[in-house]
Amino acid sequence: MIHLFQPIENFVIKLAKPETDPINQARAKMLSYILILYLPFTAILTVAYILGGQTLHLIRVSTVFLAALMLLGLIYYTRAWRLASHISLCLLTFAVWSNLSVYVQDINVETLQFIWFACALSFYMHGLKWGWFYSAINILPVIIYTGIDSKNYFYLGSGPQEVNQATYLFVTAYNFLLIVYLHYYFFKAFNRNFINLTQTKNELKELNEKLNTTLSDLKKVSNTRMEFLSTMSHELRTPLNGVIGISNALLLQDPRKDQEENLSVLKFSAENLLLLVNNILDFNKFDSDKVELEHIAFDLSTLLKNNYCSLKLKAQEKMLDLKLSIADELEDKIVIGDPTRLTQVLVNLLNNAIKFTESGYVGLYTETIDLSDTLITIRFTIEDTGIGVELHKQQHIFEPFTQASTSTSRHYGGTGLGLPIVKKVLKMFNSDIEMVSNVNTGAKFFFDITFPYLVADSTIIHKPLDAKYELAHLKILVAEDNPVNILVIKKTLEQWNIVPTIAENGLFALQKLEQGDFDVILMDLYMPEMDGYEVTEAIRSLNNKKKANIHIIALTASVNNNVAERVKKSGMNDYLSKPFDPHHLFQKLKKVGIEAPIVYGT
Structure with missing residues (x-):
């Protein structure tokens, strides 16, 4: 950059500052410098033409001087440097035409400099479209002039306007300097930005390589974690299978009342441990987006009854009333969906309700929200009369490893994974869970799920589990x-x-x-x-x-x-x-x- 004076530099920076694009800043600065440099250039020429008595040259150079001042004012007050550059290009084009028709009536070095100047400036300032336009209107007159025989084609005056040798040399040298500066400044700015972009690209490349390495390491850690959890799950579930399986078998052998109570506690504890293991594993699966819903036919009313029966004993141990209400529309329908994941949602919510309720009731209710020929939308509601959740903490309980308070965790236990899993599963069902709760007055959770359905028939509805001889023939x-x-x-x-x-x-x-x-x-x-x-x-x-x-x-x-x-x-x-x-x-x-x-x- 050519530093004439620091005030001029500050002035030009101020003119270009509103532009955020580095290339546009360079364009605005370049145009401002050109206009500023034309002021002393035209001022010197004005004095020379006055002393030489060259009226036509004086008129043209005075016009350029005034135009440069006005264009600088336009840029300063309106920031319209694009408009100012168009006006400058029009003045350059006028200079080419006036040289051909009035001042030189021929093609000389000065005219070629104007053409070169106009072509370069138009491309640098406005890009390809305007560059081609201004290049065409500056070059075509020269081509036409050269292609015709008559030298009077553009003749408008009484003959060529002579100029002394010193003035001619000054104009020619100054124009060459401006052309060189134009290329120098723009390409310096372009090169600087290109270098910056290259450095940024290299930095981004290095950053991406580091990120890829980090992601690869994280993936390995995640896979290792999943493998570890899967192995631990297998090792935990194998003995749990024995505990729960033997408990189920013994409970079906008409045990004494005291034995039944002990076996129920044993089964309940083992199933709670199994639920904890399943929740930890499922949370990791959901976190890895490796879970998909099944689409199988099942009896929703039977599933609700089974969930009710499986938790009834747990509610009775706390002397809670466990309520169940099934929508009438479900009695004759087989829905299509994922019964395992739906059970997971219901069991988590019901377990929570029972856990946090000391007296009163826990209810599971269903109602039909919408019914068409092929789809049924069911609202599931789990309600309790437990401790409730404060309003400002209600969203936090759906975050992983979070409970309403530390005292809740100490008093009731749990990992804080149940509700986050519920939220993730319901998202897969294209549903979301809502809650209404107040402290010490209980809580109500509800969500809607739309199922495709079939009308149940005798081939789908199964007999109760107590048909002991129904499978006896199987080998x-x-x-x-x-x-x-x-x-x-x-x-x-x-x-x-x-x-x-x-x-x-x-x-x-x-x-x-x-x-x-x-x-x-x-x-x-x-x-x-x-x-x-x-x-x-x-x-x-x-x-x-x-x-x-x-x-x-x-x-x-x-x-x-x-x-x-x-x-x-x-x-x-x-x-x-x-x-x-x-x-x-x-x-x-x-x-x-x-x-x-x-x-x-x-």
């Missing part, structure tokens, strides 16, 4: 290596008068299937010799199509994100996690006689 092969799990499965099946065949590893399971006939295989996934996936693939490739198409239900304590996908890919028919609810296993075994067999191979 079941159990592939399981854990002695506790074997005991649980045997006692569970024996209550339905089923005597299973046990295979202690995958290889034995394959051998027993080849030696005998079975209707169902309950397949553990992780066994010695051959795991459940390998055994299933071997079964599906058997030449005996009846045995190759046997119904296989996976039973596992593993909760890896890809278990369900691997189960389906390997050729298994269904999936049930341990510890399992006997009712769920009962329903899956009933389907064996209802569903058509799936044929693998040809």
